[in-house]
Amino acid sequence: MEAFTTHTGRAVPLRRSNVDTDQIIPAVWLKQVSRTGFEKGLFAAWREDPSFVLNNPAYEGASILVSGPDFGTGSSREHAVWALQQYGFRVVISPRFGDIFRNNATKMGLLPVVLPEDVVGRLQDAAEADPKTEITVDLVERQVRSGDLVVPFEIDDYTRWRLMEGLDDIGLTLRHADAIEAYENGRQPWLPTTV
Amino acid sequence: MGRTLAEKVWEQHVVRRADGEPDLLYIDLHLIHEVTSPQAFDGLRLNGRTVRRPDLTIATEDHNVPTVLGPIADPVSRTQVETLRKNAAEFGIRLHPMGDAGQGVVHIIGPQFGLTQPGMTIVCGDSHTSTHGAFGAIAFGIGTSEVEHVLATQTLPAYRPKTMAIEVKGELPVGVTAKDLILAIIAKIGTGGGQGHIVEYRGEAVRKLSMEGRMTVCNMSIEAGARAGMIAPDETTFEYLRGRPHAPKGEAWDQAVAYWKTLRTDDDAVFDKVVEIDASTLTPYVTWGTNPGQGAPLGSTVPSPEQFDDPVERAAAERALEYMGLTPGTPLRDIRVDTVFVGSCTNGRLEDLRAAAEILRGRKVVTRTLIVPGSMGVKKAAEEEGLHEIFKAAGAEWREAGCSMCLGMNPDTLKPGERSASTSNRNFEGRQGKGGRTHLVSPQVAAATAVTGRLTAPADL
Numbered sequence A: 001m002e003a004f005t006t007h008t009g010r011a012v013p014l015r016r017s018n019v020d021t022d023q024i025i026p027a028v029w030l031k032q033v034s035r036t037g038f039e040k041g042l043f044a045a046w047r048e049d050p051s052f053v054l055n056n057p058a059y060e061g062a063s064i065l066v067s068g069p070d071f072g073t074g075s076s077r078e079h080a081v082w083a084l085q086q087y088g089f090r091v092v093i094s095p096r097f098g099d100i101f102r103n104n105a106t107k108m109g110l111l112p113v114v115l116p117e118d119v120v121g122r123l124q125d126a127a128e129a130d131p132k133t134e135i136t137v138d139l140v141e142r143q144v145r146s147g148d149l150v151v152p153f154e155i156d157d158y159t160r161w162r163l164m165e166g167l168d169d170i171g172l173t174l175r176h177a178d179a180i181e182a183y184e185n186g187r188q189p190w191l192p193t194t195v
Numbered sequence B: 001m002g003r004t005l006a007e008k009v010w011e012q013h014v015v016r017r018a019d020g021e022p023d024l025l026y027i028d029l030h031l032i033h034e035v036t037s038p039q040a041f042d043g044l045r046l047n048g049r050t051v052r053r054p055d056l057t058i059a060t061e062d063h064n065v066p067t068v069l070g071p072i073a074d075p076v077s078r079t080q081v082e083t084l085r086k087n088a089a090e091f092g093i094r095l096h097p098m099g100d101a102g103q104g105v106v107h108i109i110g111p112q113f114g115l116t117q118p119g120m121t122i123v124c125g126d127s128h129t130s131t132h133g134a135f136g137a138i139a140f141g142i143g144t145s146e147v148e149h150v151l152a153t154q155t156l157p158a159y160r161p162k163t164m165a166i167e168v169k170g171e172l173p174v175g176v177t178a179k180d181l182i183l184a185i186i187a188k189i190g191t192g193g194g195q196g197h198i199v200e201y202r203g204e205a206v207r208k209l210s211m212e213g214r215m216t217v218c219n220m221s222i223e224a225g226a227r228a229g230m231i232a233p234d235e236t237t238f239e240y241l242r243g244r245p246h247a248p249k250g251e252a253w254d255q256a257v258a259y260w261k262t263l264r265t266d267d268d269a270v271f272d273k274v275v276e277i278d279a280s281t282l283t284p285y286v287t288w289g290t291n292p293g294q295g296a297p298l299g300s301t302v303p304s305p306e307q308f309d310d311p312v313e314r315a316a317a318e319r320a321l322e323y324m325g326l327t328p329g330t331p332l333r334d335i336r337v338d339t340v341f342v343g344s345c346t347n348g349r350l351e352d353l354r355a356a357a358e359i360l361r362g363r364k365v366v367t368r369t370l371i372v373p374g375s376m377g378v379k380k381a382a383e384e385e386g387l388h389e390i391f392k393a394a395g396a397e398w399r400e401a402g403c404s405m406c407l408g409m410n411p412d413t414l415k416p417g418e419r420s421a422s423t424s425n426r427n428f429e430g431r432q433g434k435g436g437r438t439h440l441v442s443p444q445v446a447a448a449t450a451v452t453g454r455l456t457a458p459a460d461l
């Protein structure tokens, strides 16, 4: 995964709550067996509406999505993260995320940033008033900056380190293969196997 | 200080704990289906890795499968299913393909085989993995990167979620089901109410639920935003498990039961959050909007956005009513539907089909009605009881097992503007097909609705 330290870009204000993963990428797109090409399915149903914010040319090339609360709820489909990234987003800002989406995002290097509702509202206002408004998301300092707005955000040390290094989780876990084996030797004898 | 059920099960599975790092959690059972696994297997191949414990892994085909006999017509769906077959064969994973007696929706077959047991950790690349928590397991949905991680290591790095108790006081009135209970809970706490928590459902009404009912409740924990839902195991759980193909036998059974009996929240344990709900005042519940929190008693009316103080909720209600084509003040009972769907991992088990059959016996449906067993095992059991004859006589369609109309990935879909009463779990925009409008209901309400063509409770018939 691509390392993430700090990112500056323009923002798309998405004034909706409960943006479930079925909206981010509808089920028909999930039939693909590859990992690419999902940008075309991003918000596919909503994009049919010419007034939908992603259809506004002023936001072309924006890389930060600023959404209302409960972004990424619902289905566990990681395709939602792939679609956002492949479309060009590096950060999603929302007052609250679905747990699975948030996990998936950090595995892939898409940064989910939780900010209070009023701050999200101000960022959306700014991006609406002037689509050229730039936002800096600084993972090193755990800070979001835009104009004279400077707000901290929380992220645990481990996830931050992993994102900053661009590290693959599996490689990290396999370093503990001995601990896994030791645990396996002590598992309860009645636990089922599928064979 | 005492520990909660979730804490006990979690602690039992910690492989490694280090300061400032997530716990490394051992996974006892990994369920796989065709949609969220292909890229994970690709990842393994790319890195030259293998599946660490194929013997703790099981796969089925469910999301893409048509529910009428015959091959998959859509070439893209077919490729996805064939990819799973190839991967299962290559990595030595047990697979229940279409047409196999063991095939079915992934969350139906785990419990059916007795693979889902108390105190286990269970994951699947599917958010409704929470279903298995009904047995007192920690069970949660994961994304494809994590599927790959579990395949390669049989573990997951994870922080222990916070704990939340939902105390259900009193008893459910006659005619009020587990589905009504969970819809009422979600309407109360909201779609983000459980975020970051493992919910434990407790109280008299929960203890009295059958295993099927408990699975319905835990299934929709994700719709309340929770990481997982759990119910402490008890005699109901043990009775359900006894004699199932993968349940422990003989001495191992006694050992297991002795351990399972310790899997309850200690009296002095403290939850991070507690919510109470009174079961005795509940009535059949339905959703009117486009998220599962937008629900109301069937006896009420379509709400007006002005009723919501919170501006975000108000805007969501406005948008939902527009999408659903509903006018505030309309009695919910006046809403006409085009299709009724009974099935899914929420309500596709034998007990659900029995409940629907009881209402449809000797009656006729006036809408397109799809009855889809959650697994081939459920189908066989239902047919042994003659339920399929009741459905067919009523004019409903009796189908093969699969996810069917729960999501628009297979041929069972709504057309734009069509409205359904559905026993599934998600009423998101387009979930059952582009432009489709979904009202989530219990199997009982679904069956009664099929008879009248309007949202109806059995008591109204």
Ligand code: SF4
Residues within 6 Å of the ligand: B062, B063, B105, B106, B107, B126, B128, B344, B345, B346, B402, B403, B406, B407, B424, B425
């Ligand atoms: S029945 Fe529906 S919710 Fe359950 S696994 Fe299938 S698609 Fe998902």
